[in-house]
């Protein structure tokens with residue numbers, strides 16, 4: 001995550017955290033500050049960190065995607081080390097910890113010799129049993145049970161957590177991380193770190209000279225941890241699994257299914273993928289080598305890669321033609337005879353036989369390149385570039401994931417700076433018109449663009465988070481209002497482009513006749529994009545379906561897989577049909593599971609599905625000492 005995004009998330013969630021923490025912190029720092037300060041100075045007092053339970057991640061029906069599971073960890077208290085040499089031998093033999101690593105850890109802890117350092121995590125239980133007898137020789141070592149993350153399926157959106165590294169530790173020092181802390185490294189685990197993490201508590205013990213607890217303070221000596229919030233995503237695990245099952249094995253690419261109405265992502269599949277669980281243990285060199293192959297399984301092809309969009313981009317060029325008045329829906333442009341001569345170069349149409357002279361609806365239907373070559377030659381490049389940005393296919397979409405990439409659409413300045421070309425841009429423009437040349441987009445940008453068309457011309461920020469659960473319920477929109485803006489398209493432009501997309505999947509000669517969904521009306525566009533990665537084109541399909549209302553937008557992208565109509569559209573068709581075949585099940589909201597119900601929801605008879613966020617009581621200015629109001633109730637039951 002870039003620093004700016006990270007700090008944005010911190011800013012956004014500051015208000016939330018403030019609400020969560022007011023009670024505990026106020027009590028600790030303001031009322032009891034002096035008291036705790038005094039006892040902490042004493043040599044006979046130890047403050048132990050009570051680690052907050054990290055929030056879990058669920059799909060829209062509260063089915064787990066990321067869970068906490070028990071783990072066995074090994075800790076070292078450096079102040080109690082008897083024989084460093086003997087310890088080093090023991091740790092190297094059983095845990096693979098190098099003596100140098102141990103020396104470094106001990107040195108770093110030299111001012112906190114009473115604090116435990118996490119030496120090794122997620123140890124097999126058999127190992128603990130086997131070593132338990134030897135542990136008497138090493139009073140400085142302690143096994144403790146904690147929790148670790150379990151990821152339900154390979155994916156690119158959850159990300160994973162890992163031990164905090166030195167850079168992160170110094171960056172977030174004020175955020176109260178310990179050196180033993182876990183922190184979200186990528187994906188949602190990183191983006192929503194502030195929400196997921198919660199706040200560690202403290203336990204204060206008075207001890208004798210041997211370090212035994214005296215339990216002199218029986219009351220008011222600890223601050224309970226504030227557990228992290230759980231995330232409820234718009235992802236539908238069934239749809240995600242189905243998309244995974246119909247994506248052809250061995251092909252690199254991605255599938256995005258999003259909800260037209262809300263902009264929520266229902267399925268987010270990038271292939272090849274990886275299992276985030278491998279990062280929960282020390283990674284072997286073999287596993288690491290498997291992740292660093294040319295097929296790049298760690299790369300999220302939905303937002304971390306840009307590709308030439310090819311013909312799925314024709315809606316952008318076409319809508320600009322309609323908006324500028326260069327054409328209307330009936331205007332026929334240059335006749336396609338397998339291509340068009342521009343300057344002294346012949347630009348081919350994908351069909352060598354040619355399409356003749358077409359209007360914009362038919363140009364979409366058969367995906368004639370010549371129509372768009374001719375169209376863009378009548379328009380100003382900078383105007384089209386600005387239009388592309390307004391269509392949502394250049395700038396980052398703002399999805400709630402780190403490190404999203406921008407797309408690219410050149411303007412005149414670009415050609416002046418990069419190529420020294422000041423006139424005669426028609427050849428370059430011809431390529432841009434059909435989504436080739438310098439145009440690059442992420443698959444997610446294309447998905448949001450088609451979602452905007454499905455919505456009648458309203459662009460909306462895509463997102464994965466629906467709302468949080470736990471000690472407070474915050475919807476994605478409450479966390480940070482979702483961006484939406486109308487496309488610069490008149491109603492008649494929207495209608496004309498939609499007619500073109502309808503013809504693609506329904507009319508004779510349409511390039512996506514593979515799409516056939518009974519019970520819904522389908523729209524779409526295929527693309528077969530030439531690229532530098534190989535002689536075979538990238539296959540694209542972007543489209544949507546409607547019943548009595550708009551339903552879902554599907555984007556299928558396949559690297560060097562061939563034609564969009566032959567390769568990508570059939571996958572989208574399966575997903576459309578699966579969705580319509582399971583419409584009632586997918587639409588049906590699930591009841592809130594017991595661990596997330598408020599006291600009120602538990603006592604009032606039939607639990608209603610999550611509606612409005614609950615009314616959380618205002619934080620009381622007067623801190624109540626035994627104030628586990630509803631937090632512990634909601635956080636139980638893991």
Ligand SMILES: [Zn+2]
Pocket residue numbers: 336337338339349350351354355356367368369370371
């Ligand atoms: Zn043509």
